[in-house]
Amino acid sequence: xxxxxxxxxxxxxxxxxxxxxxxxxxxxxxxxxxxxxxxxxxxxxxxxxxxxxxxxxxxxxxxxxxxxxxxxxxxxxxxxxxxxxxxxxxxxxxxxxxxxxxxxxxxxxxxxxxxxxxxxxxxxxxxxxxxxxxxxxxxxxxxxxxxxxxxxxxxxxxxxxxxxxxxxxxxxxxxxxxxxxxxxxxxxxxxxxxxxxxxxxxxxxxxxxxxxxxxxxxxxxxxxxxxxxxxxxxxxxxxxxxxxxxxxxxxxxxxxxxxxxxxxxxxxxxxx
Amino acid sequence: xxxxxxxxxxxxxxxxxxxxxxxxxxxxxxxxxxxxxxxxxxxxxxxxxxxxxxxxxxxxxxxxxxxxxxxxxxxxxxxxxxxxxxxxxxxxxxxxxxxxxxxxxxxxxxxxxxxxxxxxxxxxxxxxxxxxxxxxxxxxxxxxxxxxxxxxxxxxxxxxxxxxxxxxxxxxxxxxxxxxxxxxxxxxxxxxxxxxxxxxxxxxxxxxxxxxxxxxxxxxxxxxxxxxxxxxxxx
Numbered sequence: 001x002x003x004x005x006x007x008x009x010x011x012x013x014x015x016x017x018x019x020x021x022x023x024x025x026x027x028x029x030x031x032x033x034x035x036x037x038x039x040x041x042x043x044x045x046x047x048x049x050x051x052x053x054x055x056x057x058x059x060x061x062x063x064x065x066x067x068x069x070x071x072x073x074x075x076x077x078x079x080x081x082x083x084x085x086x087x088x089x090x091x092x093x094x095x096x097x098x099x100x101x102x103x104x105x106x107x108x109x110x111x112x113x114x115x116x117x118x119x120x121x122x123x124x125x126x127x128x129x130x131x132x133x134x135x136x137x138x139x140x141x142x143x144x145x146x147x148x149x150x151x152x153x154x155x156x157x158x159x160x161x162x163x164x165x166x167x168x169x170x171x172x173x174x175x176x177x178x179x180x181x182x183x184x185x186x187x188x189x190x191x192x193x194x195x196x197x198x199x200x201x202x203x204x205x206x207x208x209x210x211x212x213x214x215x216x217x218x219x220x221x222x223x224x225x226x227x228x229x230x231x232x233x234x235x236x237x238x239x240x241x242x243x244x245x246x247x248x249x250x251x252x253x254x255x256x257x258x259x260x261x262x263x264x265x266x267x268x269x270x271x272x
Numbered sequence: 273x274x275x276x277x278x279x280x281x282x283x284x285x286x287x288x289x290x291x292x293x294x295x296x297x298x299x300x301x302x303x304x305x306x307x308x309x310x311x312x313x314x315x316x317x318x319x320x321x322x323x324x325x326x327x328x329x330x331x332x333x334x335x336x337x338x339x340x341x342x343x344x345x346x347x348x349x350x351x352x353x354x355x356x357x358x359x360x361x362x363x364x365x366x367x368x369x370x371x372x373x374x375x376x377x378x379x380x381x382x383x384x385x386x387x388x389x390x391x392x393x394x395x396x397x398x399x400x401x402x403x404x405x406x407x408x409x410x411x412x413x414x415x416x417x418x419x420x421x422x423x424x425x426x427x428x429x430x431x432x433x434x435x436x437x438x439x440x441x442x443x444x445x446x447x448x449x450x451x452x453x454x455x456x457x458x459x460x461x462x463x464x465x466x467x468x469x470x471x472x473x474x475x476x477x478x479x480x481x482x483x484x485x486x487x488x489x490x491x492x493x494x495x496x497x498x499x500x501x502x503x504x505x506x507x
Contacts (some may be wrong), residue, residue: 034426037401040348057404057421060380064388068395073356073472074415076380076387086477090385095283095292097384099354100474109387111320132348134402136426148423154506156359168385178506186303189444196441202382203303203440211506221279222382232504235488251488262494263369267507 003048003105006123007060011110012063017118018110019052019060022081027123035128035135040065042128049070050106055089059109064083072103077111088113090226113229118259147181149198154180155209155230157200158188159223161216161237161256165193171215177267183207185217201226215256219244236260273305273321274381275329289301289477291352292383301332303440304378310445311438312376313340315410320372322365324349324358330461337456338448344461345369354473355384359392361466366397374415377437379404386473401435402428406442449461 004019006012006029019025030039034250036058043051044066051066055058055077067074077089079096085100089111101108149155156175158168168182175182183200186192200207202225212230216237217223224247227233235248236256245251252259277297284293299307312319321336323329323502331482332346333459347361366375375397377390394401407418407425417426448456491497502506 016430036403037395042282057419060387061391061403064391067356067388068359068392073354073355074386074388075473076385087479090478091279091283091383092385093481094279096478096479098479101474102472102474128373134400134428134430137429138427139421140425142423142425150422178501180506189441192444196444199441211504219281221281221283234491234500245488246281246486248486248488248498251490252497253490259494259497263497266498267493267501270507272503 001048003028003043003046003051005029005043005051005053005059007054007056007058009054009056010117010135011056011059011112011193012114012193013117013120014112015052015059015110016120018078018115019050020118022050022052025121027120028126029123030128031125032128033135033137035130035133036061036065036129037133038128038135039126040069041131042126044069046126048105050108053109054113055109063107063109070105070107071256072105072107073101073111074104074107074109075099075101076109078108078150079104079111079114081108090220093228094225096222129244147179149181149183149200149205152181152207153210154178154213155183155200155207156180156213156215157183157185157217158194158215158256159185162188162193163257163271167257168194168259170264174213174260174264174267177264180209183212185220185223199226214244214248215260216245218242219247273301273309273332274302274378274383275323275325276302276382283480284402285478285480289479290475291478299328299331301335302379302382304380304438306445307440307442308376308378308438309336309339309341310443310478311408312374314443315338315374315408317373318342322362323347324353324361324466325352333461334456335448335458337409337459338452339446340452341459343459344462346461348463348465349468351468352384352475353468354471354475355386355388356392356472357397357469359389360469361442362389364392364466365464366393371433373432374410375399375433375435377435378426379437379439390435390437396497397435399433399435400430402430402438405438408436408438408442412476456506
């Protein structure tokens with residue numbers, strides 16, 4: 001039996017899709033406040049051949065606890081399991097690892113957006129008594145200031161080539177015209193030009209926009225890991241050799257300080 | 273803390289497929305851990321920085337000492353270790369350091385991204401653990417912390433000592449200053465060489481995923497950019 005943890009997010013249906021390729025799935029969830037150590041204890045007590053969850057923050061956290069409780073290895077963000085050999089994601093998806101997952105039960109999470117979703121079916125709510133371990137005490141809703149980076153249909157992003165915090169005015173203008181969000185690369189947040197909440201990347205936000213406009217961004221793997229969820233990527237860069245173009249669908253070879261205002265002007269023109 | 277290569281635009285592997293080719297790459301502190309070290313220095317008290325890695329990881333330990341850590345521990349290894357054995361070696365090293373108030377980790381390393389070492393260490397030491405944090409407040413033997421959950425923040429509390437794993441964005445790490453680097457040279461560094469146990473998540477090889485290297489369509493002017501935006505339904 002394959003035990004599959006079901007959370008509130010859409011990734012759980014993908015985890016079920018993967019789990020079904022391994023055997024009969026028993027889908028489980030929990031009620032009440034999220035308490036990872038206690039929930040993991042209840043998962044670890046089940047008699048399963050494998051315990052599977054989505055490679056989400058919670059999924060990875062729960063399986064790590066289960067691995068610690070059972071003293072068994074845990075493979076995070078798996079895209080395939082053949083026998084006992086897993087293929088898992090490293091470097092935010094820029095590299096894959098094939099590894100032998102010893103021990104039982106097999107503990108793994110499923111890399112997001114790499115598997116088709118499946119009908120989840122019946123879900124059993126397991127009991128997880130409060131064991132005094134840390135749990136969510138309250139949830140504070142963020143006051144939404146504009147379009148969220150994660151869900152925006154268009155993201156216009158600036159990198160080192162923007163040159164300064166003030167340089168982002170033209171990026172903000174274009175994003176505003178498109179009803180999109182402003183993003184940036186890690187160089188920009190490290191320099192303090194933009195807050196970390198604006199960072200697109202492996203250690204920032206992973207976007208899912210219809211169009212990503214990357215301005216003056218060289219395209220390090222750390223950045224691409226956050227941008228590749230976009231359906232289309234348009235890169236604007238003075239350097240035709242910039243690695244970003246290998247990930248882009250559309251390219252403008254030119255200086256963003258001229259190209260970006262020209263696009264904004266053209267948008268205004270066609271809209272009359 | 274983990275020493276990781278600064279990858280550029282492309283992943284290139286060694287001939288045996290066991291590691292990234294790093295001949296032409298620099299190295300850095302894995303981003304989440306860089307914030308963990310910065311946070312430890314801001315919280316104050318004696319800060320000990322620990323890594324498991326090659327002898328060259330002394331460079332990153334010295335960087336941490338340059339921004340304010342007081343001393344370092346290097347668990348020196350010649351090969352990559354899986355998360356389970358990494359956690360076990362860290363537990364042994366930390367037990368020799370008791371008592372302590374707080375153990376900070378990055379939520380996951382940039383390279384191996386196992387998402388588990390901090391949790392395994394906490395459970396082995398019988399400590400509370402909260403992960404993925406972007407805000408930490410420590411006071412009076414307790415800590416209160418926050419984790420982003422897509423448009424909201426979940427609040428946790430725990431008594432100290434505790435294990436916390438953090439994310440980039442928790443703070444803006446400072447750069448090591450020149451005087452800091454000079455001071456770091458004379459700070460104590462203990463080097464231990466733990467034995468590598470059998471690997472239960474046994475790396476066989478690394479693979480560069482297919483599909484890298486698109487051919488982008490060149491757009492010559494703003495009008496063609498806007499035409500594309502209209503065709504995509506976003507303009």
